[in-house]
Amino acid sequence: MSSAHITFDTTGDKIARRVRKMRSSAVRDLFAAATRDDVISLSGGMPAVSLLPVEDVRAATLAAVESPEARAVSLQYGPTNGAPGLRAVLADMMRDLGIRVKPDQILVTTGAQEALSLIAEAFIDPGDIIITEGPTYLGALQAFSAFEPDVRAIPFDDEGMRMDLLEEELKRIGKGNPRLKYCYVIPNFQNPGGVTMVAERRRRLLELAREYDFMVVEDDPYGRLRYDGGHQVPLKAMDENVIYLGTISKMLGPGLRTGWIAAPESVLARINLVKQGADLCGSSFDQIIVEHYFKDIPWQKTLQKFVAVYKERRDTMLAALEEFFPPEATWTHPEGGMFLWITLPDYMDTDSMLAEALEAGVTYVPGNSFFPDGKTGRNSMRVNFSFETPESITEAIRRLAKVIEDRLELYRVFIEAGALPGYDRKEAAMTDEKTPTPWEEVVADSEQNEEAVMQAREGNAEQIDIAEEAVRDAQQAAAPAEEAAE
Structure with missing residues (x-):
């Protein structure tokens, strides 16, 4: 007799409305696949904790339990705002970045992820307006979405969030609008984009915050992981009213769920x-x-080891992209952090392509995961370079390039045939091979084109035949004109 049974969910009509609207994290969903031995993961944001000196971790851990006095603190309930000793240590560490706060202006959280949720719960009512970069950290979108805000995503370029576009959005929102609550930014080596906000834009953001009366939430998990360029002054160092989020996950380890919020005491209350x-x-x-790790151990030496290793891995990924990726693709060149952002032609869909990538033994995070509507950015992807070895990174990019190239071959047939509306073959042929094509002018209806090509992928040979015949007809029609020109 079979022991199989069916379980029915009887709570469906009791689930809160806000939970029904929440989306699962794409990174979390990929974890199971990424653990396969034959898969190289470029999807997670995991630090290389294997670089941590075992003796340093052991010493910090023993300090928490080796005496009755230590155990009486470490194994007991603690203050809601965090251990006083740790808050003092964090205040000292922030001075290295130019930020001056008192321990009473710091609240310790269970990782920076909890900090995002606490801020959202404290300040967001349904329908309130939140501004983010577009794309932005998907964990922040998850934390905010539970409280049903109206999230406005502002695009960035190589110098960070576009202040001109932000100002246009703020004019639409209007000055003194009580629904406008805060702007959430990751100014250093942004996740997922890898870009850094330049000093001029940081100053302008703070000016706009004062003019339009909104708070600024500065998330800085990667600020100490700089490989090139000079230090950028944190927003918090420029304005004491900024709400600053920090974490030890990239300097020690995410398994020790410890982050913090530095903010005015009225906000922390x-x-x-x-x-x-x-x-x-x-x-x-x-x-x-x-507390003991950052107070008693020379942690800066280990941090420099992280920086050196991650820089090598970033350089390896950039070199592999140059070697293997097609000319239609572009990507960011981060000065630090853990991620870079790859953009493919508008008609590509990295969400649907992920299954093929997994089959090829590589993972990434589709770009639409980083936008509040879950649709924008489908032609983009985030890749991580901090965790895998240089050899694995090179192989992963080679595999991923092959998956992309296989799809592009089909699209190119349609492009050559003029089957993609809005695309001018002759104009495209005149562009330099390394110059990114203005793909926003290429596709009039990307969903329609995606459906057509997917039909071809699923074995509709007739579609391919029609496209190839159209290409031959176009070439024959153009031949007399070319001969006359000669």
Whole structure:
């Protein structure tokens, strides 16, 4: 007799409206696939914790439990705003970045992810307006979405969020609009874009915040992971009213769930109330380990090791992209951090292409995961270079390039045949091979084109035959004109 049984979900009509609208994290969904031995993962944002000196981790951990006095603190409930010793250590560390805060202006959180949720719960009512970069960190979108805001995504370029586009959006929102709550930015080596906001735009963002009366939330998980260029002054160092988020996950390890919020005390008082209802207090054990690691151990040496290794891996990925990727693709060149952003022609769909990439043994995160509507950015992807070895990174990019090239071959047939509306073959032929084509002018209806090519991929040979015949007809029609020109 079979032991199989069917379980029915009887809670469907009881689920909160806001939860029904929440989307699962694409990175979380990819974790299972990424653990396969034959898959190289470029999808996660995992630091290379294997670089941590074992003795340093052991010493910090023993300090939390080796005496009765230590155990009485590390294994007990703690203050909601975090261990006093750790808050003092974090205040000292922030001075290295030019930020001056008192320990009482810091609240310790269970990772920076909890900080995002606490801020959202403290300040967002349904329908409130939140501004982000577009694309932005998908974990932030998840944290915000639970409270049903109206998220406005502002595009960035190589110098960070476009202030001209932000100002246009703010004019539409209007000055003094009580629904406008805050602007969330990752100014250093942005996730997922890898770009850094230049000083001029940082100053302008703060000016606009004062003019239009909104808060600025500065998320800085990667600020110390700089490989090129000079230090950029944090927004928090430029304006004490900025709400600053930090984490030890990229300097020590994400397994010790420890982040923090540095903000005016009036703001922290609100967030403290929310945290009491969320988890009462964070892990005292984790906090004491972190305190001893950053107080008693020369952690800067290990950080420099991370920087050197990650720089090599970033350089390896950039070199592999240059070697293997087609000329239709472009990508960012991050000065630090863990990620870069790849953009393909508008008619490509990295979401549907992911299954083929997994079959080829490589993962990435589709670009639409980083936009509030879940649709924009389907022709883009985020790739991580911090975790895999240089050899694995090169192989992963080679595999990914092959997947992309296979799709592009089909699209090129349609382009040559004039089957993609809005695309001028002759104009495209005149552009330099290394110059990115203005793809926004290429496709009039990307969904229609995607459907046509997917039909071809699924074995509709007739579609290919029609396209190839159209190409031959076009070539024959053009031949007399070419001979006359000669």
